[in-house]
Amino acid sequence: MRFADDNPNGPPARPTDSPGGPLLRLEGVSKTFGGVQALKDISFEVPSGTVMGLIGPNGAGKTTLFNLISGIFAPDGGRILYGGTDIGGRPTHRLVADGIARTFQNVELFESLTAAENVMVGQYVRTRCGFWGAWLRGPGARREERDSQAAAAEWLRFVGLAGEARTPSGELPFGWQRLLEIARALASRPRLLLLDEPAAGLNAVETEQLGRLILEIRGRGITILLVEHDMSLTMEVCDRIVVLDRGEKLAEGTPREIQTNVDVLSAYLGPDVGAPSRQQAR
Amino acid sequence: MVRPSLHNLVPYAFFVVLVGSAGLWVDNPYYFQILSMIGIHALLALALNLLMGYAGQISLGHAAFYGIGAYASALLSARYGLSPWLALPCAMLAAGLVALVVGYPTLKLSGYYLGMGTLGIGMIVFIVFREWSSVTGGASGFVGIPPLGLGGRALLDVRSYYFLVWAVVLLALCGSQRLIRSRVGRALRSIHDSEAAARAVGIPTSRLKLQVFVLSAVMSAVAGFLYAHMVGFISPDTFSFIVSVKLVTMVVIGGMASIWGALLGAALLTLLPEVLHAFAEFEMVVYGLILMTVMIFLPQGLTRGILDIYALRRRQSERAARPAD
């Protein structure tokens, strides 16, 4: 791609941790909503620089886990370690500044803003201009605004939306909205990217492009946690997969191991199904 | 967006020419008073528009900050002999502090808590103005507010006062526009669209909402200062609940999230009572009707409705001109 490594608004050149070490580590994480135990004693590690899949039937607790990692809720029990430190209770905007970005299962764009503006909002934590800077509009503020626009254009190009910078995001086709959401998340220059069902609502061609995009993002050293129902995509891009079912961790392993895991198959297809189904195990 | 293109300067040029020529041609003190009043209302509408139109937070008690500005400046200059120009920052500070106290707890929550909080503070401030007679003059009002002078020279006549008011409006216009087109402005607009998503992309939403609320209150206090020293007499009724509703109506008519719309809304609602004399008794009803009509037929307000149609046309023709991809 066309990023210079010293571009202040570009992505980080390399993850700052020791290669292969866990960027994210969950230790016995639990969460209850009223009477519903959404997550129960979940532990796993996400090695730096990998794509970790998170799959499971509807209501398994995948989105809840994302909400815990991104600081929207605090876990009831257990610890979430990011880069070695416990991030439980840290507010979301701090976590974004620390390098955790996400997308939403139901696309959450700023619909009255243009595509480029959405991406620029994504750079909020990496930019500084405040009220006074906006009013005085000195050289520093102007330079920052210019850099921010340039970076937004580059991120749009990266996800394949170069021509849509000025389109209000609400008017984009649904599949492109998903891509724009990824661009907005990338604009905060994350080390960990949480993607919540990015392929939902995409057609086959778009899903294939998404797969390539995910690998390209990983190629930039960004660690990815991917929730996805599309099994062929998941198996293709994930280095490892964790399976959740009704709030519990059912299995963990490489895509190949997960595909042949009996517990996983019965969780998805009911206990009596024997024949492994490779593709859509929805 | 960074470079001020011609496209952006045209409205300003129009504004300056209009205000300038009106100021030179008009020769009737009563008209000057009305024109200055439009300016003061425009300042208030701009302030409220930052909060409502851009950050998406409603205030039902903005007249309180207008009143705090007026009373604080009146008190300090008339009773304690402070120069009005020194009273102004004190008045701004007072309004800002009250806004901080109201906004801090209510803006942590998303939803209409600020609306409730400001409704309450509007009532309380109004009652204080009316009942604390020894300080505020009570229901009969506060008299003897000194007029403004510039640089120790003669006091400002109506014409200069008109120019002063509109210079402040111009400043507020530029300031608002710069703010909206900045990083902070984009963040505010994103809060309006989806507060949850704004938080999730790293925007400290509570803090930003509080900052813009305080800013809006401080701007309103400046309007109060301009009003108090223009008319020389203030009474609680000028800062009552109905005035807060009137301000909301101005913003809605002009179009939320439209800076020039705020001017239009302010002008319309200042002139309307002057034209329709039956208006006074049914003020509340008229505002209610206007609000309902605009919400139903032009939810984006007058200016925005028209601008949106224009923008849509332009994009459509751009699309048509671009080869299909």
Ligand SMILES: Nc1ncnc2c1ncn2[C@@H]1O[C@H](COP(=O)(O)OP(=O)(O)OP(=O)(O)O)[C@@H](O)[C@H]1O
């Ligand atoms: N904010 C909430 N309040 C109450 N219950 C919740 C909340 N969020 C999730 N839950 C419950 O927690 C359980 C797990 O939900 P979650 O959304 O995490 O599932 P999921 O794995 O993302 O499912 P899907 O594949 O349908 O998106 C569900 O029973 C859900 O009803």
Ligand SMILES: [Mg+2]
């Ligand atoms: Mg989900």
